[in-house]
Amino acid sequence: MKEREQPAQETGDKWEVQLRKGCLELAILAALWDGRRYGLEILRRLESDSDLIVSEGTVYPLLTRLKALGLVRSEWVESDAGHPRKYYALTAAGKRRAVEMAAIWARFSSSMSKLLAPLVKENR
Amino acid sequence: MTIADDAQRKDDAQQKIEVYLGRLRGQLRGANDAEVREIVDELRSHIVDKVAASGENDAEITAARVDAALAALGSPEELASQYMTDTLLARAEASRSPVQVLRSLFRWGSLSVAGFFVLLGSILGYFFGVVFILVALLKPFHPHTAGVWVLPNGAGDSEISFRLGFANVPLDGKDVLGWWIVPVGWMAGFGLVMLTTHVALWFVRQYRRSLALP
Numbered sequence: 377m378k379e380r381e382q383p384a385q386e387t388g389d390k391w392e393v394q395l396r397k398g399c400l401e402l403a404i405l406a407a408l409w410d411g412r413r414y415g416l417e418i419l420r421r422l423e424s425d426s427d428l429i430v431s432e433g434t435v436y437p438l439l440t441r442l443k444a445l446g447l448v449r450s451e452w453v454e455s456d457a458g459h460p461r462k463y464y465a466l467t468a469a470g471k472r473r474a475v476e477m478a479a480i481w482a483r484f485s486s487s488m489s490k491l492l493a494p495l496v497k498e499n500r
Numbered sequence: 501m502t503i504a505d506d507a508q509r510k511d512d513a514q515q516k517i518e519v520y521l522g523r524l525r526g527q528l529r530g531a532n533d534a535e536v537r538e539i540v541d542e543l544r545s546h547i548v549d550k551v552a553a554s555g556e557n558d559a560e561i562t563a564a565r566v567d568a569a570l571a572a573l574g575s576p577e578e579l580a581s582q583y584m585t586d587t588l589l590a591r592a593e594a595s596r597s598p599v600q601v602l603r604s605l606f607r608w609g610s611l612s613v614a615g616f617f618v619l620l621g622s623i624l625g626y627f628f629g630v631v632f633i634l635v636a637l638l639k640p641f642h643p644h645t646a647g648v649w650v651l652p653n654g655a656g657d658s659e660i661s662f663r664l665g666f667a668n669v670p671l672d673g674k675d676v677l678g679w680w681i682v683p684v685g686w687m688a689g690f691g692l693v694m695l696t697t698h699v700a701l702w703f704v705r706q707y708r709r710s711l712a713l714p
Contacts, residue, residue: 414545415542415545415546416546416549416550416553431572431574432546432550432572432573432574433572433573433574433578433579433582434574434582436539436542436543436546436579436583437579437582437583440539440583452541457548457549457552459544459545459548460541460545461545461549462538462541462542462545
């Protein structure tokens with residue numbers, strides 16, 4: 377019986393992973409909304425303000441990708457810690473994209489919440 | 501503990517960081533030097549910050565703290581493959597040029613078995629696309645020899661031969677398309693190149709999705 381449950385469990389985990397991954401881009405853009413931040417700051421922001429538990433290694437390639445897409449720009453800034461840090465900031469295109477994505481997210485999540493309300497009650 | 505011991509331990513910890521970054525650098529082959537330096541510098545800065553933050557009240561770099569910081573980043577191989585596919589796909593999608601797609605696939609092919617097969621398939625697709633286009637291009641210059649020919653071979657079977665027209669054709673061969681090769685060749689050629697680009701990008705996208713967040 378236990379073996380039969382295994383695949384369903386795996387599919388569920390995979391789904392959650394995909395869901396988180398899909399949100400990560402928007403989450404990073406959102407973390408940069410009020411100003412420039414470096415990688416570790418973005419990670420801490422994601423950990424504290426959302427329960428997006430993110431593997432640290434995932435954020436850096438994604439930041440590089442967002443930069444390649446022109447949504448963020450980066451600059452090296454000397455720090456008190458004695459070594460430079462790479463700061464990221466939203467570009468104009470990145471701000472537009474973040475606003476667009478946030479609007480889509482808001483619509484999507486409110487309609488999903490309505491649909492899921494009975495299921496969530498069940499779980500309590 | 502003496503100052504010398506302390507310095508030694510610090511060196512060991514630094515060493516660990518450089519070994520990790522060296523492995524990452526090795527996996528990022530194919531990316532240009534500036535890109536690699538940027539990636540490595542950023543991660544070094546992350547590791548140093550992370551290690552310093554993990555101390556209670558000192559910023560001492562110890563081997564155990566370095567190990568923890570490196571483990572949180574994931575293996576260099578995993579990290580490199582995320583960089584490669586993320587960055588490369590973004591670039592390939594932005595340009596959609598077969599050259600960029602092939603360059604991306606060459607790097608992906610060097611990173612994973614799946615990538616290798618997609619690379620192989622794409623080379624085949626592009627190769628036949630280019631052959632079709634070349635034959636169509638050369639038909640007006642070699643009207644009697646260029647084209648798609650069916651040639652009987654010794655064993656009683658026949659084979660299809662794409663001929664650019666530089667060599668003579670055996671007398672018993674048959675030019676199956678004649679002048680139709682010009683429109684057909686252009687269409688089939690460009691069609692194949694576009695199809696190959698599409699399919700290759702589809703595979704890269706699937707692969708990116710399969711890279712699960714641990």
